[in-house]
Amino acid sequence: MNRLTSSARLMIVSDLDHTMVDHHDPENLSILRFNALWEAKYRHDSLLVFSTGRSPTLYKQLRKEKPMLTPDITIMSVGTEITYGNEMVPDEGWVDVLNHKWDKKIVTEETSKFPELTLQSETEQRPHKASFYVKKEKAQEVMKNLSEVLVKRGLDVKIIYSGGMDLDILPQGAGKGQALAYLHKKLIAEGKLPKNTLACGDSGNDAELFTIPDVHGVMVKNAQEELLHWYSENAKNNPKIIHADETCAAGIIQAIGHFKLGPNTSPRDLPLPDLLKSDNFDPAFEVVKFYLFLERWQRAEVENSEQYLEYLKAVFSSCGVYLNPYGVEQSLDDVIKKMEESCGGKKGKQYRIWVDQVFSSQLDSNTWLVKFKKWEQTGEEQKCCFTTAILSTKDVKGPHGVSWVHVHQTWVDGSKSDGKNWFL
Numbered sequence: 001m002n003r004l005t006s007s008a009r010l011m012i013v014s015d016l017d018h019t020m021v022d023h024h025d026p027e028n029l030s031i032l033r034f035n036a037l038w039e040a041k042y043r044h045d046s047l048l049v050f051s052t053g054r055s056p057t058l059y060k061q062l063r064k065e066k067p068m069l070t071p072d073i074t075i076m077s078v079g080t081e082i083t084y085g086n087e088m089v090p091d092e093g094w095v096d097v098l099n100h101k102w103d104k105k106i107v108t109e110e111t112s113k114f115p116e117l118t119l120q121s122e123t124e125q126r127p128h129k130a131s132f133y134v135k136k137e138k139a140q141e142v143m144k145n146l147s148e149v150l151v152k153r154g155l156d157v158k159i160i161y162s163g164g165m166d167l168d169i170l171p172q173g174a175g176k177g178q179a180l181a182y183l184h185k186k187l188i189a190e191g192k193l194p195k196n197t198l199a200c201g202d203s204g205n206d207a208e209l210f211t212i213p214d215v216h217g218v219m220v221k222n223a224q225e226e227l228l229h230w231y232s233e234n235a236k237n238n239p240k241i242i243h244a245d246e247t248c249a250a251g252i253i254q255a256i257g258h259f260k261l262g263p264n265t266s267p268r269d270l271p272l273p274d275l276l277k278s279d280n281f282d283p284a285f286e287v288v289k290f291y292l293f294l295e296r297w298q299r300a301e302v303e304n305s306e307q308y309l310e311y312l313k314a315v316f317s318s319c320g321v322y323l324n325p326y327g328v329e330q331s332l333d334d335v336i337k338k339m340e341e342s343c344g345g346k347k348g349k350q351y352r353i354w355v356d357q358v359f360s361s362q363l364d365s366n367t368w369l370v371k372f373k374k375w376e377q378t379g380e381e382q383k384c385c386f387t388t389a390i391l392s393t394k395d396v397k398g399p400h401g402v403s404w405v406h407v408h409q410t411w412v413d414g415s416k417s418d419g420k421n422w423f424l
């Protein structure tokens with residue numbers, strides 16, 4: 001949380017399933033568009049928060065299936081677990097808040113008396129969350145009765161219905177909205193309240209995100225009935241909340257534009273000639289742009305590859321060095337040769353590249369050190385390399401204004417490849 005030295009320009013707090021992540025798009029296009037926009041324009045001075053109903057187990061599973069960025073803060077189990085950073089360090093202070101008038105044993109005992117409730121899987125039962133399935137027709141009545149019994153037993157709980165099937169019971173002080181309010185409070189204490197916060201969601205458990213003061217909100221096009229119903233009863237006249245006409249992450253991009261929160265053109269949406277055009281040099285944009293190029297190159301979406309070979313030769317320094325993740329050193333000239341051979345190598349495959357956590361520091365007036373995670377997915381298989389690159393604008397000839405002089409990669413976690421054709 002302390003990565004930024006001043007207020008974030010934008011804090012996005014987004015639900016995952018059917019908001020950031022579109023389960024109906026096997027190509028994952030809208031999240032990939034969001035990723036490119038975030039890394040090119042926001043990562044360095046903004047905060048990305050994922051807020052999901054999933055437990056840590058199911059959250060980690062989703063990360064393996066979908067092209068997701070690494071958030072700064074992860075809120076899981078419907079706002080009952082908050083963690084920070086890559087290491088997912090838990091916020092112990094938050095757990096203390098949740099013990100007020102909460103006793104999981106009593107919840108288990110009382111819910112077992114309701115035959116309409118079917119217990120969700122073991123992974124989704126958490127210290128401050130009990131989760132069930134219940135049919136739509138029964139939901140309202142069960143929620144009312146359950147809430148009465150639990151009050152009688154001395155508890156103060158919150159019962160939330162989501163996605164037309166999930167029923168969660170949480171401590172009254174928990175929930176996605178309260179977790180966001182808690183984060184805001186912490187940031188205020190550090191003098192770093194974000195300049196803008198955008199909450200994004202699609203279902204019942206997201207409603208309270210939209211009730212936090214000064215938060216902009218977007219309900220994506222495909223929002224669930226229960227969220228739209230909540231909106232029409234509670235927030236219809238609030239101009240800070242919109243119902244997007246785009247689904248999932250495309251709706252988030254739309255909201256960034258609607259509320260004028262910053263740039264809202266994803267580099268992924270640019271045609272190649274526009275993408276490669278050099279405006280002002282920006283290291284993060286440079287990295288995003290190069291990997292979008294590489295993806296299109298491998299997918300055989302680059303016409304007239306001769307012309308683009310010129311681009312490669314212009315941006316890779318002829319005395320540049322590439323250390324691949326196997327520890328083998330190659331010249332960047334050799335890398336270009338390999339790229340030439342591999343043009344279209346992923347044609348017809350479900351192949352995507354996205355960069356994550358792109359951070360740069362300026363070393364001197366012409367040199368930048370950029371580090372990022374480079375992910376690629378072919379079908380269901382994901383691989384990830386930590387990458388550092390040195391970019392220079394010194395003595396650069398040609399129209400692109402920058403050259404890559406050094407690239408070094410290391411495998412992340414379990415990622416590794418067959419090796420033969422791995423580069424950059």
Ligand code: GLC
Pocket residue numbers: 052053054055058078120124131132162166167168205
């Ligand atoms: C996620 C969780 C589930 C919860 C639902 C709604 O699907 O896995 O336990 O009930 O979100 O909050």
Ligand code: MG
Pocket residue numbers: 015016017018019201202203
């Ligand atoms: Mg959702």
